[in-house]
Amino acid sequence: MIKPRPTPKSLPISWFVIAIIALALVNYTYLILRTGGALSENDTYQLTRVTLSAEVADTILESPRPYSHGMNYPAFLLQVSELSGLSVNALQLVVLPLVFALFLPIVAFVTYREITRSDVIGLLATFLLFLQPDFLWVTWRGSHEKITWALVLGLFFILARTFQLRGQLRTMLVNIAVFYLLALGLINTNMFFSSSFIIAVVITFLGGRVVIAFLERRRSTPDRPLIDLHLQRLIYVAAACLLLVYVTIFYLYPPARFSLFNVDQLFGRVSTLVFNVDPVAEPELVNPYNYVTSTWTSPLVYFALTFFNWLILGVASLTWIVVMWRFWRHKLNPHQHGTLLFLCLAFAAFSIQVVVSAFADLSGSIGANLQVRLFTPVMMFGVPLAAIGVFTVVQRVQLPTRLRPVIVTLVAIAFLYFEFAALSKAANEPLFSNKWVFITRPEQATATWLSRYGISGSIWTGVDERYRSDLHVVSTLLQDDADKQMQLYNGSSLNTDYYVWSEVERARWIRLNLYMPNVLLSSRHLIYDNGSTQIYRRPALTIYQD
Amino acid sequence: MRSFRLSLELEYALIALVVLTLVITIQLDGTSAASTLSVPRVIAALLCTVFIPGYLIASALFPADSSLDLPQRLALSFVLSLSLPPVTIFALAALNLSVHLETLLVSLTVIIGIVGAISLFRRWLIPLDQRFLWGLPPIQPSTSGRSIDKVLWIGISIGALLLLGVIGAVILLPEPNASLTEFYILSETGVAASYPNQIMPGASIRFQIVIDNQEAQPMRYDLEVENGDQTIYAADGLEVARGERFQRTVEVRPVDFNEQSLLVFRLYRSGEDVAYRTLRYWVRILPS
Numbered sequence: 001m002i003k004p005r006p007t008p009k010s011l012p013i014s015w016f017v018i019a020i021i022a023l024a025l026v027n028y029t030y031l032i033l034r035t036g037g038a039l040s041e042n043d044t045y046q047l048t049r050v051t052l053s054a055e056v057a058d059t060i061l062e063s064p065r066p067y068s069h070g071m072n073y074p075a076f077l078l079q080v081s082e083l084s085g086l087s088v089n090a091l092q093l094v095v096l097p098l099v100f101a102l103f104l105p106i107v108a109f110v111t112y113r114e115i116t117r118s119d120v121i122g123l124l125a126t127f128l129l130f131l132q133p134d135f136l137w138v139t140w141r142g143s144h145e146k147i148t149w150a151l152v153l154g155l156f157f158i159l160a161r162t163f164q165l166r167g168q169l170r171t172m173l174v175n176i177a178v179f180y181l182l183a184l185g186l187i188n189t190n191m192f193f194s195s196s197f198i199i200a201v202v203i204t205f206l207g208g209r210v211v212i213a214f215l216e217r218r219r220s221t222p223d224r225p226l227i228d229l230h231l232q233r234l235i236y237v238a239a240a241c242l243l244l245v246y247v248t249i250f251y252l253y254p255p256a257r258f259s260l261f262n263v264d265q266l267f268g269r270v271s272t273l274v275f276n277v278d279p280v281a282e283p284e285l286v287n288p289y290n291y292v293t294s295t296w297t298s299p300l301v302y303f304a305l306t307f308f309n310w311l312i313l314g315v316a317s318l319t320w321i322v323v324m325w326r327f328w329r330h331k332l333n334p335h336q337h338g339t340l341l342f343l344c345l346a347f348a349a350f351s352i353q354v355v356v357s358a359f360a361d362l363s364g365s366i367g368a369n370l371q372v373r374l375f376t377p378v379m380m381f382g383v384p385l386a387a388i389g390v391f392t393v394v395q396r397v398q399l400p401t402r403l404r405p406v407i408v409t410l411v412a413i414a415f416l417y418f419e420f421a422a423l424s425k426a427a428n429e430p431l432f433s434n435k436w437v438f439i440t441r442p443e444q445a446t447a448t449w450l451s452r453y454g455i456s457g458s459i460w461t462g463v464d465e466r467y468r469s470d471l472h473v474v475s476t477l478l479q480d481d482a483d484k485q486m487q488l489y490n491g492s493s494l495n496t497d498y499y500v501w502s503e504v505e506r507a508r509w510i511r512l513n514l515y516m517p518n519v520l521l522s523s524r525h526l527i528y529d530n531g532s533t534q535i536y537r538r539p540a541l542t543i544y545q546d
Numbered sequence: 547m548r549s550f551r552l553s554l555e556l557e558y559a560l561i562a563l564v565v566l567t568l569v570i571t572i573q574l575d576g577t578s579a580a581s582t583l584s585v586p587r588v589i590a591a592l593l594c595t596v597f598i599p600g601y602l603i604a605s606a607l608f609p610a611d612s613s614l615d616l617p618q619r620l621a622l623s624f625v626l627s628l629s630l631p632p633v634t635i636f637a638l639a640a641l642n643l644s645v646h647l648e649t650l651l652v653s654l655t656v657i658i659g660i661v662g663a664i665s666l667f668r669r670w671l672i673p674l675d676q677r678f679l680w681g682l683p684p685i686q687p688s689t690s691g692r693s694i695d696k697v698l699w700i701g702i703s704i705g706a707l708l709l710l711g712v713i714g715a716v717i718l719l720p721e722p723n724a725s726l727t728e729f730y731i732l733s734e735t736g737v738a739a740s741y742p743n744q745i746m747p748g749a750s751i752r753f754q755i756v757i758d759n760q761e762a763q764p765m766r767y768d769l770e771v772e773n774g775d776q777t778i779y780a781a782d783g784l785e786v787a788r789g790e791r792f793q794r795t796v797e798v799r800p801v802d803f804n805e806q807s808l809l810v811f812r813l814y815r816s817g818e819d820v821a822y823r824t825l826r827y828w829v830r831i832l833p834s
Contacts, residue, residue, distance in 0.1 A: 075632060
């Protein structure tokens with residue numbers, strides 16, 4: 001399997017890293033342009049609102065609208081916005097995705113290289129990561145996950161780095177200092193994700209103890225593998241991080257405590273910490289496994305766009321089995337391949353969390369979307385395993401020279417297809433997806449208009465939260481939502497004061513085979529028209545209504 | 547071995563220059579020079595938030611060249627910078643200071659100053675030949691004959707062309723949905739509520755009619771209000787400059803005395819027969 005070997009000097013590693021940065025820049029630029037710089041989705045608007053609210057209140061910790069899962073991302077956004085003079089919206093939708101495109105590939109590369117002990121595999125894994133649609137989506141949108149995954153990669157880089165150290169106390173202490181500074185950042189970015197990350201570390205530790213005890217059972221020599229000593233350290237890491245989580249939740253960032261105690265039962269609270277779940281009011285009404293049929297035009301389209309994910313997972317799982325088999329057969333040993341064993345254990349730990357969360361999802365006992373939240377870390381650890389598998393196969397297969405152009409052409413075609421699929425999936429391409437995540441300029445104009453001229457009341461905003469997200473941000477920008485307290489409804493709640501109806505919404509209703517609300521709207525006053533978007537108002541039914 | 551190395555003094559002078567640029571551009575905010583300085587301000591702010599603090603921490607902790615290679619140093623600079631905002635916020639909270647531009651600027655400058663001084667001192671203690679210094683690698687002999695280089699150069703060139711293409715498209719292509727005229731009615735009080743909803747036959751009602759021209763050019767509009775197949779109000783040749791708004795209180799007297807009488811507001815682009823924007827309003831006519 002994988003053998004640490006020096007990279008040939010002729011291999012221009014830096015240029016390859018630059019090429020991956022260029023790929024990331026192209027990807028994020030495409031996504032920004034595809035939505036016209038007007039991404040409208042829940043997490044982006046939530047964090048934009050939180051930051052704008054903190055900006056007005058001049059405080060993060062006592063902001064009237066805090067982000068209860070952690071304040072690092074709003075604090076970072078506020079800091080960049082204040083210092084640069086750019087609006088929070090511009091940072092969220094355009095600037096930060098491009099800034100992260102410059103640095104994230106470097107962070108991923110050094111982490112994967114440190115874990116796999118190979119420049120080439122590190123490069124390949126980084127390349128695969130930026131073809132992964134879900135990773136692109138979570139690092140493009142205006143969510144804390146940009147920082148979360150950068151810090152997770154940073155933490156694993158430091159962990160893998162310390163796995164090489166034996167008896168170098170000074171160097172170890174320096175690395176530990178960096179590790180806990182990053183851990184503090186991660187915990188304050190999203191403490192519920194951090195706690196599920198700590199659980200994965202504990203599982204890695206437990207798995208490591210079992211595996212190494214099994215592998216070393218016949219050895220008579222007293223020297224323990226270095227990785228065993230470091231895996232033992234993981235339990236102290238987990239304990240220290242849990243202490244940091246506790247201190248942050250209960251002393252440093254009070255909104256997190258309120259969020260945790262909003263969950264009714266002890267089981268729910270523990271689940272929130274273990275699985276990074278957002279508690280929902282009526283979990284029985286949410287079934288994430290309807291996601292494919294309701295969000296994509298057909299299951300086949302979804303499969304075609306996510307084929308890369310399944311391919312990576314398949315190759316990673318196969319590599320995992322082969323690597324563990326070789327450990328079991330003593331063809332690999334933990335003394336020489338400690339970080340490889342660590343990678344396998346971490347992949348298994350996150351996979352176990354996904355499997356358990358899928359059962360929890362199906363039971364409907366905790367909430368929704370668990371497996372989706374935990375899918376990204378599985379992919380992040382699956383990617384280097386898949387890269388190891390691919391690299392090993394490529395090294396072993398000796399292709400006849402005449403076949404090489406064919407193989408190169410096939411690889412190029414596969415790359416183009418996976419790039420197309422990744423961008424289409426990440427952008428929720430309207431040709432394939434029923435869940436549209438953009439808003440048009442005429443629709444934005446109506447959001448501004450409603451915030452300016454609408455009075456307290458209820459607004460029907462279409463079939464889902466697409467338009468509602470933008471209206472929330474606009475009303476926060478105009479700083480008058482607190483006075484008006486508009487109630488926003490979507491879906492079937494048609495009994496409202498105002499109705500917003502646009503060409504985009506009409507196209508969505510046609511796509512979703514819904515009955516058009518024409519009869520309802522024809523009896524309403526049409527009080528606003530900008531060509532493609534209209535606003536209706538219900539007539540007063542009594543002299544007391546306005 | 548590097549062919550060119552940036553001295554420690556020059557490196558820290560450059561960092562100080564970036565911080566100074568940020569401070570000066572912020573101080574000049576609101577003056578006539580602000581728009582010219584917006585680009586340097588954005589670049590300096592991004593460097594001071596996503597790179598410099600983490601870079602200085604990494605330099606203080608790993609002052610020797612051998613302890614980190616360049617990609618590792620860049621990666622650590624980035625992730626360490628990302629983990630600092632909570633520290634700043636907690637520090638400001640401990641000092642009972644609010645979070646706004648001035649306090650954020652001062653706290654960032656203090657952090658960069660302190661960590662910068664520590665890192666400078668630690669790197670200065672390291673022998674020159676072991677010290678981390680920025681530099682450019684020596685130019686390698688040409689290896690252009692290798693196929694991997696060709697593939698790489700083609701890949702990078704395609705990526706660069708694509709990037710230039712999308713940036714060019716953003717700059718050169720016209721703003722999407724440029725033709726936007728907002729046409730709406732408000733009640734007399736200027737809000738989208740409290741509209742008159744019932745009148746006696748022969749009575750009149752008042753609306754505020756607003757035309758907001760967000761088109762790419764000045765526009766000339768004709769306005770009509772119809773009721774019961776008759777035009778009960780008309781105003782032609784309304785000139786509205788680009789970005790301007792026409793607002794007029796209009797009094798109309800319905801001539802259709804059915805219980806539900808429909809007022810239709812049509813806005814035309816001058817010279818056109820098809821309505822450009824249309825509104826409608828139901829008014830209840832009370833029995834006489």
